[in-house]
Amino acid sequence: MADITWEDPFCAEGNNCFRIGxxxxxxxxxxxxxxxxHHLTDSRDALRALxxxxxxxKADHLL
Incomplete structure (x- = not known):
């Protein structure tokens, strides 16, 4: 398994906090x-696009 460097958590008001690494x-x-x-893995370009x-x-309807 790759060694992941995690950024500080991003927390939206009243929602779960997410980390990007x-x-x-x-x-x-x-x-x-x-x-x-329990993380999802993809290319940096795919994460940037997301x-x-x-x-x-464009993802507000999912929340």
């Missing part, structure tokens, strides 16, 4: 804070 193999990881052992879409409001 990267590894030396070029992968990006996202997890609920405190549950990092974050940009969320910021653009």
């Amino acid at each position: 990267t590894d030396s193999a070029g992968n990006a990881h996202i997890a609920v804070a405190g549950q990092e052992e 974050i940009l879409e969320i910021k653009a409001g």
Whole structure:
């Protein structure tokens, strides 16, 4: 398993906190804070695209 470097948690008001991490193999990881052992892994570009879409409001219907 790759050694993941986790960023500080991102917490939205009244919601779960998420953590984003990267590894030396070029992968990006996202997890609920405190549950990092159950993370999703994809490319950094895919994670960047996901974050940009969320910021653009394209995932509000999922919340």
